[in-house]
Amino acid sequence: xxxxxxxxxxxxxxxxxxxxxxxxxxxxxxxxxxxxxxxxxxxxxxxxxxxxxxxxxxxxxxxxxxxxxxxxxxxxxxxxxxxxxxxxxxxxxxxxxxxxxxxxxxxxxxxxxxxxxxxxxxxxxxxxxxxxxxxxxxxxxxxxxxxxxxxxxxxxxxxxxxxxxxxxxxxxxxxxxxxxxxxxxxxxxxxxxxxxx
Amino acid sequence: xxxxxxxxxxxxxxxxxxxxxxxxxxxxxxxxxxxxxxxxxxxxxxxxxxxxxxxxxxxxxxxxxxxxxxxxxxxxxxxxxxxxxxxxxxxxxxxxxxxxxxxxxxxxxxxxxxxxxxxxxxxxxxxxxxxxxxxxxxxxxxxxxxxxxxxxxxxxxxxxxxxxxxxxxxxxxxxxxxxxxxxxxxxxxxxxxxxxxxxxxxxxxxxxxxxxxxxxxxxxxxxxxxxxxxxxxxxxxxxxxxxxxxxxxxxxxxxxxxxxxxxxxxxxxxxxxxxxxxxxxxxxxxxxxxxxxxxxxxxxxxxxxxxxxxxxxxxxxxxxxxxxxxxxxxxxxxxxxxxxxxxxxxxxxxxxxxxxxxxxxxxxxxxxxxxxxxxxxxxxxxxxxxxxxxxxxxxxxxxxxxxxxxxxxxxxxxxxxxxxxxxxxxxxxxxxxxxxxxxxxxxxxxxxxxxxxxxxxxxxxxxxxxxxxxxxxxxxxxxxxxxxxxxxxxxxxxxxxxxxxxxxxxxxxxxxxxxxxxxxxxxxxxxxxxxxxxxxxxxxxxxxxxxxxxxxxxxxxxxxxxxxxxxxxxxxxxxxxxx
Ligand code: HEM
Ligand SMILES: [Cu+2]
Numbered sequence: 001x002x003x004x005x006x007x008x009x010x011x012x013x014x015x016x017x018x019x020x021x022x023x024x025x026x027x028x029x030x031x032x033x034x035x036x037x038x039x040x041x042x043x044x045x046x047x048x049x050x051x052x053x054x055x056x057x058x059x060x061x062x063x064x065x066x067x068x069x070x071x072x073x074x075x076x077x078x079x080x081x082x083x084x085x086x087x088x089x090x091x092x093x094x095x096x097x098x099x100x101x102x103x104x105x106x107x108x109x110x111x112x113x114x115x116x117x118x119x120x121x122x123x124x125x126x127x128x129x130x131x132x133x134x135x136x137x138x139x140x141x142x143x144x145x146x147x148x149x150x151x152x153x154x155x156x157x158x159x160x161x162x163x164x165x166x167x168x169x170x171x172x173x174x175x176x177x178x179x180x181x182x183x184x185x186x187x188x189x190x191x192x193x194x195x196x197x
Numbered sequence: 198x199x200x201x202x203x204x205x206x207x208x209x210x211x212x213x214x215x216x217x218x219x220x221x222x223x224x225x226x227x228x229x230x231x232x233x234x235x236x237x238x239x240x241x242x243x244x245x246x247x248x249x250x251x252x253x254x255x256x257x258x259x260x261x262x263x264x265x266x267x268x269x270x271x272x273x274x275x276x277x278x279x280x281x282x283x284x285x286x287x288x289x290x291x292x293x294x295x296x297x298x299x300x301x302x303x304x305x306x307x308x309x310x311x312x313x314x315x316x317x318x319x320x321x322x323x324x325x326x327x328x329x330x331x332x333x334x335x336x337x338x339x340x341x342x343x344x345x346x347x348x349x350x351x352x353x354x355x356x357x358x359x360x361x362x363x364x365x366x367x368x369x370x371x372x373x374x375x376x377x378x379x380x381x382x383x384x385x386x387x388x389x390x391x392x393x394x395x396x397x398x399x400x401x402x403x404x405x406x407x408x409x410x411x412x413x414x415x416x417x418x419x420x421x422x423x424x425x426x427x428x429x430x431x432x433x434x435x436x437x438x439x440x441x442x443x444x445x446x447x448x449x450x451x452x453x454x455x456x457x458x459x460x461x462x463x464x465x466x467x468x469x470x471x472x473x474x475x476x477x478x479x480x481x482x483x484x485x486x487x488x489x490x491x492x493x494x495x496x497x498x499x500x501x502x503x504x505x506x507x508x509x510x511x512x513x514x515x516x517x518x519x520x521x522x523x524x525x526x527x528x529x530x531x532x533x534x535x536x537x538x539x540x541x542x543x544x545x546x547x548x549x550x551x552x553x554x555x556x557x558x559x560x561x562x563x564x565x566x567x568x569x570x571x572x573x574x575x576x577x578x579x580x581x582x583x584x585x586x587x588x589x590x591x592x593x594x595x596x597x598x599x600x601x602x603x604x605x606x607x608x609x610x611x612x613x614x615x616x617x618x619x620x621x622x623x624x625x626x627x628x629x630x631x632x633x634x635x636x637x638x639x640x641x642x643x644x645x646x647x648x649x650x651x652x653x654x655x656x657x658x659x660x661x662x663x664x665x666x667x668x669x670x671x672x673x674x675x676x677x678x679x680x681x682x683x684x685x686x687x688x689x690x691x692x693x694x695x696x697x698x699x700x701x702x703x704x705x706x707x708x709x710x711x712x713x714x715x716x717x718x719x720x721x722x723x724x725x726x727x728x729x730x731x732x733x734x735x736x737x738x739x740x741x742x743x744x745x746x747x748x749x750x751x752x753x754x755x756x757x758x759x760x761x762x763x764x765x766x767x768x769x770x771x772x773x774x775x776x
Contacts, residue, residue, distance in 0.1 A: 013391045022386070023318065026383050030379055037421065041426075124436070127456070133440075
């Protein structure tokens with residue numbers, strides 16, 4: 001092919017599924033293995049533990065419930081953002097993506113207050129296996145939230161420059177959405193496992 | 198994550214050779230880097246071999262250069278010995294063989310074999326190299342840190358690994374390497390699924406591509422558990438959580454900061470959940486390489502293409518359910534150990550099937566004994582020894598005796614050295630003409646071949662004997678135990694052979710660098726091979742193929758009586774009139 005040939009897509013893409021979409025699903029599969037391992041470790045450690053506190057005695061359930069709703073709402077807005085992008089409504093896209101990012105920040109701020117109150121009471125990761133698991137899993141989840149924020153902000157920034165009319169734009173919004181739903185689902189598992197069981 | 202950023206690529210030196218997004222340049226970067234890491238890991242083990250054969254004697258020459266803490270008076274100290282062992286294993290596996298088999302061979306050859314202009318995500322491909330390199334350098338630099346490098350073996354079992362110095366850097370560097378292999382495996386899978394040239398159906402893909410495909414899935418799904426496990430270990434070290442730590446741990450009369458209550462066996466499970474599939478990451482691509490070379494040099498179709506591919510896929514699936522055969526002696530229940538005994542016996546069936554297909558491919562062939570073919574042929578029996586000696590380790594009864602002895606070391610080195618490494622040498626001789634448009638020198642190649650195979654057997658065969666005599670692995674000074682004295686001459690044989698092996702790598706190193714510039718020039722298809730990588734120039738230009746190749750047939754159409762040549766490339770229009 002010549003040096004100026006268009007992007008490789010045309011004669012290729014044998015499966016009919018775009019490269020990016022395949023990649024994001026594979027990435028999520030590996031993420032399932034990552035968090036799956038942590039959940040397995042949680043189960044193993046808990047079953048073997050001599051004692052295990054009940055989540056609601058030591059953690060703040062109302063705050064976490066609030067955060068759960070925030071994340072679910074942000075999953076709705078990112079779906080809307082994708083729909084708006086597909087409908088070529090830039091304002092609607094920016095609004096919904098902006099809301100998604102905003103809610104992600106709210107989630108982290110709430111988490112920050114949760115963490116600080118634990119530290120204030122002298123509860124650290126080293127305090128017990130329970131706190132170790134709590135800080136490690138929610139911390140790793142928090143990092144994933146940060147990654148989502150960066151990705152979504154990047155898309156907004158790109159839309160404002162030359163990305164909006166790029167033929168890959170809508171697809172990438174979709175992939176960001178898939179990732180965001182995944183991060184959401186991880187929390188849906190973490191919340192009962194840590195706070196309610 | 199931009200797709201296929203081609204065009205306008207007449208770039209500066211930096212963009213062409215350093216931060217290139219071309220899969221061929223990246224493949225060569227991986228090639229050189231991983232060969233250097235292999236040499237480094239080999240050097241480490243030579244120091245160990247000296248200590249094993251001549252315990253307590255100062256190292257000749259090198260001894261004086263080492264720091265007095267590591268090697269007082271030129272004698273390797275026990276701590277330093279442990280660092281050498283852990284780093285040898287880690288470097289050989291994660292920085293040497295895997296990047297060579299996947300990063301170098303996979304990257305360079307696989308896109309060509311499926312007729313693609315590049316990887317699906319060229320920039321991600323570049324990223325994966327540039328995450329691998331710092332990860333590897335961090336690993337090496339850890340020798341220079343206070344306390345030195347990791348010293349708890351490549352398996353890093355807690356609680357020792359949580360207590361010992363050096364381990365934090367090991368974990369950080371592993372996170373880099375895992376990220377790199379994640380980026381790579383995603384890219385490989387998408388490329389193989391989506392970037393095949395028209396007509397290149399799955400059933401027409403060369404065996405090597407299939408091997409890379411299965412390998413990529415293993416990397417994708419097996420590494421994240423180790424990443425999670427490493428994060429937990431990092432937490433144990435840095436924040437003193439007790440995921441892997443027992444309660445009431447006292448070291449040297451001192452209480453420790455860990456509150457305890459964790460499970461050190463949890464690490465073993467998580468580690469081996471990665472590390473067994475990893476073993477197949479080490480052997481599947483080499484199997485693929487050997488298959489390609491055998492087909493070309495026997496001038497006939499491989500025996501049992503479908504069986505080969507099916508067996509490799511089955512190996513891939515099964516490799517996720519055998520991990521605890523490394524832990525028979527950790528006190529697991531007999532029900533559990535029986536389960537893993539059975540799965541282990543099951544997974545040996547497809548491995549034997551692969552080997553059988555390759556051996557039967559030789560039947561009735563007029564074999565061309567080229568240098569790559571010699572290496573490929575040596576792979577068959579030697580890898581076979583590695584595989585068969587594994588069976589007694591998979592059977593609980595015999596493993597009780599053999600576990601953690603030198604027999605184990607002998608077994609897996611037959612697999613990864615006389616198996617994988619030999620196959621990777623074969624691949625280097627085979628594809629070198631594609632990479633540089635010149636051949637490696639045949640005479641030097643044959644010297645390299647004979648010296649290497651004989652020396653390797655000299656190193657590892659004695660280990661079986663030492664092991665069956667009951668000598669533990671990871672011993673700093675075998676002679677400290679009376680019952681080991683009888684095996685000591687074998688250690689000397691092994692060590693001498695290791696230095697002989699080093700000497701016989703010199704012709705290879707010289708040959709490699711000399712042939713890049715002065716080797717015999719060859720045309721684009723010197724072996725008269727059928728697969729697509731030989732149907733484009735050597736080295737292939739940016740974008741690989743002048744026009745999109747159209748594939749008309751399977752990968753191994755050799756000696757077709759209806760055709761005047763004895764080979765029919767996959768993209769040739771149709772058989773030319775019969776003679
Ligand atoms: C080619 C020359 C090589 C020689 C002479 C050699 C020799 C050795 C020796 C003497 C040990 C220490 C055994 C013990 O005391 O426990 C060892 C360990 C090991 N080697 Fe090699 N080896 C070579 C290549 C390789 C390669 C290519 C790989 C991997 C792909 C490899 C992987 C390992 C591993 C994983 C260990 C275990 C380290 C540990 O105990 O944690 N070796 N090797
Ligand atoms: Cu295994």
